[in-house]
Amino acid sequence: MTQTREQTVTQVTAALTGKPTPVAIHRARKVDARGVQDHYWVVSDARGVIIATGTNEETFESACRSVGIDPADESAIIDANGRILTPGYVDIHAHGAWEHSFDDGPKGIDIARAGHAVHGTTRQVLSLITNPVDVMCHNLANVRKAMSARPDILGAHLEGPFLALSRKGAHDPECLKDPVPELVDELLTAADGCIRQITIAPELPHGISAIKQFAAAGVVPAVGHCDADYETAQRGFDAGAGIMTHMFNAMNGLHHRKPGPIPAAVEDPRVIIELINDGFHVQNPMVRLGFGFEPHRIAFVTDAMAATDCPDGAYKLGALDVNVVDGHARLVSNGAIAGSTLLLEVAVQRAVLELGFEAPAAVEAATLTPARALGLDRPNPVTGAPLGLLAPGYAADLLLSDPATWQVNEVWCAGRKVR
Structure with a gap:
């Protein structure tokens, strides 16, 4: 069933006023200001901050465990399946x-x-x-x-x-x-x-x-x-x-x-x-x-x-x-x-x-x-973690988008699932 806008507003507001949770995404095509990388993964912690990124799956599994995510639990990991991963x-x-x-x-x-x-x-x-x-x-x-x-x-x-x-x-x-x-x-x-x-x-x-x-x-x-x-x-x-x-x-x-x-x-x-x-x-x-x-x-x-x-x-x-x-x-x-x-x-x-x-x-x-x-690309009093890159230490602001249309279909802000 398609949500009404009123329901969407309620859901988004609740997510953004709630607490962050660890996020693990793999098999993505990363695009940010530093370039493009395939088979990319990113893991963030319960603070809503990226702790590790890379392209090696074994390292991904280790990073997942470090934030309490079981890499064998498919429901706990987002498989990007080649979608574009960008900063928010x-x-x-x-x-x-x-x-x-x-x-x-x-x-x-x-x-x-x-x-x-x-x-x-x-x-x-x-x-x-x-x-x-x-x-x-x-x-x-x-x-x-x-x-x-x-x-x-x-x-x-x-x-x-x-x-x-x-x-x-x-x-x-x-x-x-x-x-x-x-x-x-x-x-x-x-x-x-x-x-x-x-x-x-x-x-x-x-x-x-x-x-x-x-x-x-x-x-x-x-x-x-x-x-x-x-x-x-x-x-x-x-x-x-x-x-x-x-x-x-x-x-x-x-x-x-x-x-x-x-x-x-x-x-x-x-x-x-x-x-x-x-x-x-x-x-x-x-x-x-x-x-x-x-x-x-x-x-x-x-x-x-x-x-x-x-x-x-x-x-x-x-x-x-x-x-x-x-x-x-x-x-x-x-x-x-x-x-x-x-x-x-x-x-x-x-x-x-x-x-x-x-x-x-x-x-x-x-x-x-x-x-x-606004000086938010480095640690700052407004956001804490810097914004704008997919790299350790940066805020877990993450988008997954369709590679053909660049339409955004999944969104996280500081580790909070918005969509």
Whole structure:
């Protein structure tokens, strides 16, 4: 019997708020940023951390025994039978799914997270849309509470309110602000440490000072939704911005006499560059071009809104009405693009099957690179074990996918079986 979405949300939420168990998978085709290996196995322990990997079956059996798994018990071991094994996908910029946004309170968070989790996004930064500052503070408190209860929620991304009016996209212009120090302090206090990144237009009167203020507080500022020229973007990165928010979208484009912020990001090895690989926000020729700029610093993101994994129709983005046609979301008021309906699973599928990217590079863009953007590719206070690779010491975030379609069909987050 097929589960309803309500049942799936209950199951996913229970798994992610439960305890990890040891996992043993063998006979897989491993794909991660370090390359491809056949006949691969991985074993994790009761902490949800990978303890051993390899290709030798005798060593696999020994690793199983070390975590209390009987290698002779077929029910206790997952036979991948040649399926693709990758790290779990990490989305550092997404707003929702399954008719709910991460701004919609605890229930909305549970539902939208389930919509991404079952498709392989094991870790997610919850992006909050521009709203009145008191509403954003309330929404930050909800993210902080959810983050403390489950490992899959990495924290919050504030996409606003410190954006350029001329590059606001689908953000409410009435709520845009200059990031004066008092406002920055208010948001940091409300967040209680849960803000992972914030998008800022560096050309705003207090843009550079706000980048410095957030960076000093441990937040990764991102340059985006901006009208900044090349030099101003450079100043933003020098001030501490470590991310470019969805390259090409809501910013000055490439021009041979007005280079704008994109070359500033590409030239700076400290910067991770987000890219929405849906063929709509960025059409395929520009995806190929953008990925080629600096492939190890390109992080696939979804910018997914509430209509993700849902039928076409009417939806909301904050207080704004959105209409989705052919999977493309636009504001009813002015036709502006209003986020995407992309899943990271689809971004990886597109990269490998449609655009012809090498599989390790495509997987890296959805795993290790976004983890690096937030310092989660090494031991850290947020996740404990690092994310993004299939190697001993890394979190047991594991996906098994069909080798022909790259469709995800089994998911573990920190040793918790999600699907």
